[in-house]
Amino acid sequence: MRDHLAAAPASVCYAFTLFVTYWTLRGANEITDRHIIFSASTNLANMRRDPVQVLVASAFWVDGDFPWEFIITFLTVMAAAERWLGTLRWIGVFAIGHVGATLGTVTGIAYAVEHRLIPLRVALASDVGPSYGISAVLAALTFRLRGVPRLLWAGLLIIVYVGAAVRGRTFTDYGHVLAMTIGFLIAGSAVFATRRLERESAPHGLGAGPVLLDEADGGFDQPGGDRPEYRHQ
DSSP: OOHHHOOOHHHHHHHHHHHHHHHHTTTSSSHHHHHHHHHHHHHHHHHOOOHHHHHHHHGGOOOOOOOHHHHHHHHIIIIHHHHHHHHHHHHHHHHHHHHHEHHHHHHHHHHHHHHTSSOOOOOOOOOOOSSHHHHHHHGGGGSSSOOOHHHHHHHHHHHHHHHHHHHHOHHHHHHHHHHHHHHHHHHHHHHHHHHHHHHSSSSSSSOOOEEEGGGGEEEEEEESSSSOOOOOO
């Protein structure tokens, strides 16, 4: 466990930050509590006033009870994803998923409010938490698997997120579906680009076939030759 967490510093720091922000809210009175959550929420009103601040702040606050599920997720699944992707790429996938899904959700809310499809109070609702970023990383993890397990994992994510959106029909549910889609697109594009670069850079006509590194799959594809070539990235 020590080695597992030592190789995932961003996930550990994130879990600790959620712990700190939760106890910060617990130490405040109810009025201050609601003010902090509202000021960090990625609702339409805040996004129009100060989008950059709320996009960052919203990911580190959780409204409600102690966020056991988020902290455990970061120390297990997210840490494993960070060990596979590397810290910078893990942060990139998480951030793009969080920001992209938030912007897509807020755009939908703005359209619905403007055309009076939903009540105006939705534009002021609280919306905080790291769930969009987690959804994107979970989708990216699909490409850590191969064959049938990859299809099963992707199918499970689609069933869970799309099913929740069909049942709940909330903008948060739609945001999770969008974040999942973003994760699929990022990881799929990375796998495609990596394979193409390996094919273009591999030597030709040397007897043994080219060595293809499929880093996103976590392994090697070797059409020919006796031993795989190790390449550290």
